[in-house]
Amino acid sequence: MKRVTILLFLLSAIMLNLLSACDGLDEHYSTNPNHRLSFSIDTLSFDTVFSTIGSTTKELMIYNNNSEALNIESILLAGGGTTGFRINVDGRKGDSFNNVSILAEDSMYVFVEVTVNPNDADQPLLIEDSIVFVTNGIQQSVLLEAYGQDVYLHKGGLTITKDTVLSAKRPYLIYDNLVVEEGAKMTIEKGAIFYMHDNANIVVHGSMNANGTQNEPIIFRGDRLDFILDNVLPYDRTPGQWGGIYLKNTSFDNTMDYVIVRNGTTGITCELSEPEHSKLVINNSQITNMSKQLFFAINCNVTAANSEFSNARNSVVTLVGGKYYFAHCTLANYMTLLSRDPSSQTLRLANNATVDKNGPYPITQAHFDNCIIDGSWSAGEKDYEGEIQITSGGEWKVENTDFDYLFNHCMIKTKGVANTNFKDVIFLSKSPSYLMMGEKENKYSFDFRLASEEEEGIGKADLSIAQKYPKDRYGINRLTSTGPTIGAYEYDPSQKE
Secondary structure, eight states: OHHHHHHHHHHHHHHHHHHHHHHHHTTOBOOOTTOOOEESOSEEEOOOEETTSOOOOEEEEEEEOSSSBEEEEEEEETTTTOSSEEEEETTEEESEEEEEEEOTTEEEEEEEEEOOOOOSOSSOEEEEEEEEEEETTEEEEEEEEEEEEOOEEETTOEEEOSOEEEOSSSOEEESSEEEEOTTOEEEEOTTOEEEEOTTOEEEESSEEEEEOOSSSOEEEEESOOSEEETTTEEGGGSSOSSOEEEEOTTOOOEEEESEEEESOSSEEEEOSOOTTSOOEEEESOEEEEESSOSEEEEEEEEEEESOEEEEESSOSEEEEEEEEEEESOEEEEOOOSSOOOTTOOSEEEEESEEETTEEEEOEEEEEEESOEEEESSOOOSSBTOTTEEEEETTEEOOSSOSSOEEEESOEESSBOOOBTTEESOEEOSSOOOEEEEOOGGGTTOEEEEEOOTTSTTTTOSOHHHHTTSOBOTTOOBSSSTTOOOSSSSOOOTTOOO
16 A cells, blocks of 8 residues: 555656756747748638638638747737738637747647638728737738628529529629529620529529620639648539539520539539420530539430530430531540549430430430540540440431431541441541640649640541631631631640640
8 A cells, every 4th residue: 555655746746847848948039039920821712702602711820939938028900900801720719829838849820710701892801910929029920811802692592483694793603503494594795704502503494595705705613712731623614513404394495605613513414305495505505524424315306516425434425316406516534533434435315215214215316426526544445335325216226217317527536437327427536635634733624625736636527517617616727727726626836825
């Protein structure tokens, strides 16, 4: 018993000495004015922040690279909380903090958020503040900045019940769904931007006319403006950020010109319709980067020209029954952020297929003029596989087909030979070189313009078709001395990334 008592006494004495030593640290702060703080960044910038919608949280690191502990006499927001910025210092929220200690060779987090008040302006407004640190009488600061953007905010969704023109003065921020009721027409002004919240969709029972211009396209995208990986991968290049556009079975005579639809789940879905009546005419547009299928149509009438359909986990273009015409389009699947579905080719044509036990739906026509059909898969071992799949009643049909399909002056990643359905086609055993292919160094961006004058498709497009579409999506003239280029983009030797 005596030994236990002695042991407890010794342990108590050791603990008291350790506590005294720790208390002593608080009494030995450096008073040297040359001992200053260091910071991970001198300006903490936020991407555009929608008014009334709080930002994501960003972090700032404070470093004491000195050999002695420092007492930070004060940390405060210069604007006193009036600018909308908020800080959290070492786990505590507030606008100002006094006597914050930081040990020698140690660091500390400061977390920053901002909520911007409406400014009744159509253009973004710069909001600035700073975090001021005072140590040993020396003042240091880190600048805070954000652009506040007023938006047309629809948190409960938006329903169009009659013919309506949507202005492009401010962006739209859509929660839930944007719905166009049957019998109503939604016309969108050039330059309009739609920021779609997680799982939000555009559902059209009536009709949609989205006609932008080359300099003022209409954009549908997710509402996250920051990075999923700092300065590496933006949310705006990450698939699955919102839902998709659904043209319902009562929706006809839709038009899209100079429209960009990106980074959603399902892209554009044209639901079961009547091939005798135009479902969609889409020109000079880009549909890209979807976490499921990208463009899907059942028994519809669709015309597409000068447009890019690219990158999806599932197929890029799936056409089940109906009537279709694609001219000078680039269909490409090099999805890198998700694994491609092994059963989903870039282009799938399904004649006499059934959907949900309904059908079968015959393809009355599927013609492709001057198009690129390419992807990351090999050309395949059998003829007409690779990045295309053509079925009729569930069976492969490539010879003596019982429906009208034609590939004229196209480049196709497949092993094949010319026949009446494949006229002057370049069968690709390997992919062409494109300007940008989603590398980390260019923040996973893609540019499907041909990169070199040595590529096979340059000057090989059908001239009679090119004359109907004399300019590409970027306004480059196809009728030049190099001759028309296959795909959505004319090769231009002076082009830059």
